[in-house]
Amino acid sequence: MYIRRTLRPTWPVRASGLLLAAALLISACSSGSSTTTASTADAVLAALPRSTPSALSPYYGQKLNWRSCGVPGFECATVKAPLDYAKPGAGDIKLAVARKKATGPGKPLGSLLVNPGGPGGSAVGYLQQYAGIGYPAEVRARYDMVAVDPRGVARSEPVECLNGRQMDTYTQTDTTPDDKKETGQLVDAYQKFAEGCGARSPELLRHVSTVEAARDMDIVRSALGDQKLTYVGASYGTFLGATYAGLFPDRVGRMVLDGAMDPSIGARKLNEDQTAGFETAFRSFAKDCVRHSDCPLGGAGTSPEQVGKNLKAFFQQLDKAPIPTDDPDGRKLGEALATTGVIAAMYDEAAWPQLRGALTSAMKERDGSGLLALSDSYYERDADGKYANLMFANAAVNCLDLPAAFSTPEQVEKALPAFEKASPVFGEGLAWASLNCAYWPVKPTGEPHRIVAKGAAPILVVGTTRDPATPYPWAQSLASQLSSATLLTYVGDGHTAYGRGSACIDSAIDRYLLHGTLPPKGKRCS
Template sequence: MPTPSRLRVAAVTATCALLSCLVAGCGDEARGEGLSAQKLTWKDCPAPSQAEGGGSAPTPLPHGGTWQCATMKAPLDWADPRGDTVGIALIRVRTDGDRSRRIGSLIFNFGGPGGSGVSTLPAFGDQYAALRARYDLVSFDPRGVGRSAGVRCENDQQLDAYFQQDSTPDDAAERTALVDHTKKFNAACEKNSGKTLPHVRTTDAARDMDLMREVLGDDRLYYFGISYGTELGGVYAHLFPKHVGRAVFDGVVDPTQTSEQGSLGQARGFQLALDNFAEDCTSKAQDCPVGNTAQDVEDRITELLRALDRKPIPGILPRMLTQSAATNGIAQALYAKEFWPYLTDGLEQAYAGDGQTLMLLSDLMNGRNENGEYSNLTAANVSINCADDKPRYSTSYVQQMLPRFRAASRVFGDFLAWGMVSCTDWAVPGAADHPDVSAQGSAPILVVGNTGDPATPYEGARKMVDALGRGVGVELTYKGQGHGAYDSKNKCVQGAVNGYLLNGTVPANGTVCS
């Protein structure tokens, strides 16, 4: 996941020109040029590229199943289907069930935006093993991500400096420095990837998925979207409602919000997760090493962050743990309850003057490996968000909004508010205030919300159901912690999702799992 300040709701919808293009059939014209008839060449997967996060080539699943990779060609500019093409990197593992009962390909998007599906699906493939009974499991690097014409901005050394900057300025000089850093980063994106930047909107990725559906040989799209992947799925359903087969949205982005409202919602969401962490730590039989009461835990965290703003402590040398890095690391640990022990350890160490664990968590959030190499997660995330989001926020506007953000979270409020300036002087105008996901005529879409979700607050699930339209969205609530619900291994959630995807059994709207 990228930094919380960049994990705001991506806002995108089709422009009038592109909607007119769809009505006129230019997408079909592109396919008439041979793109839908292309044959994919599946081969053993190489090791992930550095842009995808690096590492080793994916190993077979525990119960069998070899990963295969291919590249699909799509128009760089969907408004000019006869023009240049872009390669979309794909990965799959074939069904392990009876081929006569195979439904098709189940396409995953794990969110971000900016996450590499080619590297993520093998890492978590065993969690979706039950779905292989009737599907090939497929994922991809969306355009601008990883090996799909991955956006390049700053190099590793520059990114180290970028993430060391003070992202919660307290005075005019610090505000100027933040804007200067942002402009420098954004200029590097334009210099290194200017040709790609206008074509990484969520609508572009949705059209790529429809071409993918055809190339994979499916009449309908079978889809599992997580986090930002729910927004991508919603935009797809809006553009191609009659092509939706069975789809699941988990960890749901609120499609009705502007980027500012999304950031404010995340401030509340991360604060709620922090409250839950503090309550959990202090309610156990043994002493909580980072506070005596939940309020004490949060008071100590707030004081730690203030102290780091004045004087950073050693992190992973030669880098120091700054206020920004510590906030980032704390947020990373709130994405899953399984990370809470690391947060406890990291805070305990930081109070003793050692910032290594919190910095490791921050590096994980930023896509930095132990060798100091970054994936293109941040570059892609900023590029897609800024191409999608129409609003551009000034420092004076953020200053006006700070009281609202601080009321939402005294720990994360400033951090998320100042993240709104990340599209300053971006080379491409944003598409819209928020996406259009209305999908009249679509098959049912199962929408799963988690009451303790920090990154995509629970309220977004109901908003998505309402926005999809009557008879389309089916709401399922999970009373739990962490980002998303299926990967919690909750039997109720997994039973409902698997029952729909495998057998077409739609759970009752309003079903609650705990």
């Protein structure tokens, strides 16, 4: 469904921090099959042998050749990994790695790998634009801050699918079809997207799973000279980190999983949970909105239910008659882009004033530019109409990791009541967004599973009670699965918790990273 990524005030308004409606089209397949059997639910990710297979020894013996990469204070390198771990000698993939060395003072603690989520978010970009300068000074003083773009992402041989004009068409596709004709158009959009990925990245699509990305991280760990992996993963990055812990429990150092995912649930459940999460976030926004005089969705005393109805009515108006924007390419704001813009702002309450202004301009002045800007930032579309590969990698990873939620439009139609109950505002679009992996050109290689990571060092799982993209019950579930996990709870709004303004959360995580001291069980912050 929506991309699971992490937004920071200095990080582009996107979706590990921000996410959207036609993006619904892409990220819907981030979960397991629509039905989960008892045997699947009981499946546990098995650890790999402790000894390195001889065929992988050349990869584990690599030395990184650091060089300047254009951003002051940062170094970059390339590391090789086998494209197919089952055939290590059959071809390699090159992975981009970036580092900012520890600044001191204090005893160095080795490398701290960071991943902002997605899947599809650039960890290198995140490090250079936020983590390498925005993480607490005490952490940056003791750790070399390191990031690797996962295979198929950004600088690591990116998956490609559509050109800019094709993506413009795709992101404007109606995700709330009113009849068979519009349903056919939506299905056609999914098929063209999948066909584009299959045509442009045919071999890579078979080898961008989270398991493979986690194995790549172990090669990077070895190349860095670290005995253990110290890691902070946000949103989808928690799934990547937990997968690493399941595969290499004896190599886990200090690991923070913030905005946690639940690897044990299937697609139907996952997508419904996330739909409910966006509704929870929207209700918080609605309560806040009506306290302000510039709220176009209602005044003081207007209930969240009525605010939602007012927004839904506006979406329906846009479905019939899109409104102008200042876009030089002539794009208008229709229902799909508007929904994406609204959902994007649900990732961080700091974006709520911007959303109020954008909605006011659209609803009262018939100017959709503000909502279009939010949508474009989510899709990583630049002013020249070019898209980053975020959405392509997102689909490629999600559709490979686990089977799609639905196989046919008829299955979606039967599920609509449940999704609309989960979210009267967003449920219909999110249900249809869950169909896109049905047309993927590569069969999935994974299934839902529990991750126990028996023998791993203590792991810190962080959950936010009103997180829209990774609902709090997922953090509770992951913490209960991991044999060495402690759950830290942030009682608040927004996606993820670290570095978002809670001194209680930040100090607890910093103590763990710097001293290995976990917060007490049941610790809650606000």
